[in-house]
């Protein structure tokens with residue numbers, strides 16, 4: 704079911720990892736950002752759109768991770784975009800014949816693997832690096848590319864609606880997950896990305912994270928502060944006092960502490976190697 708978060712902006716929440724698909728109304732169809740995860744949910748989304756007389760004019764993937772690169776055939780053959788770096792990364796990762804099978808086996812949780820349609824996974828066109836806005840006939844959407852969670856990660860600012868679609872940044876349920884392999888300075892890059900988002904915070908009324916709950920203007924700054932505190936704790940190898948991995952956590956109790964431990968370990972190994980990228 705679609706839920707309105709601002710004028711002409713709706714979201715569709717998945718049962719998987721509280722993922723949010725975002726629909727933006729344009730003049731000749733909608734833009735669909737990170738369409739969703741489970742086949743039946745995306746079919747429901749396609750159905751909701753066609754019942755309301757909407758066609759899909761374009762798609763956008765915020766970053767090159769499988770749960771943001773799906774597209775069921777029922778949504779039609781609109782152009783699908785990502786940043787150039789995102790598209791290059793997807794092309795590399797899907798370049799061999801066994802790639803999809805590997806993703807299904809190693810990355811998608813076994814309980815949902817059969818429900819994730821991989822046929823059209825990652826068929827995105829990279830927008831040239833200097834592209835400032837999504838090329839489409841609808842409200843102006845600024846691309847805020849940064850290097851943090853994944854190569855070519857982009858947050859989108861729907862300027863006229865005051866909506867920030869944050870991709871996998873600024874979640875209230877997931878801790879910051881750093882890109883430990885794709886960059887020379889994962890901590891520095893993450894902090895720079897938070898500064899970039901902080902720079903537009905004054906223009907945001909509604910925050911939509913890739914996973915978790917939407918928030919208002921106050922949540923943008925609160926989550927930036929919370930994420931920065933977590934990244935500082937990682938950098939300094941302190942135990943973070945972060946509710947998302949603490950005893951009161953309401954989400955991911957069985958796996959987020961493991962993610963946190965692996966990030967600490969990964970960073971320690973990097974510094975032993977003298978901080979060079981692996």
Ligand SMILES: [Zn+2]
Pocket residue numbers: 768770771871913914
């Ligand atoms: Zn994600």
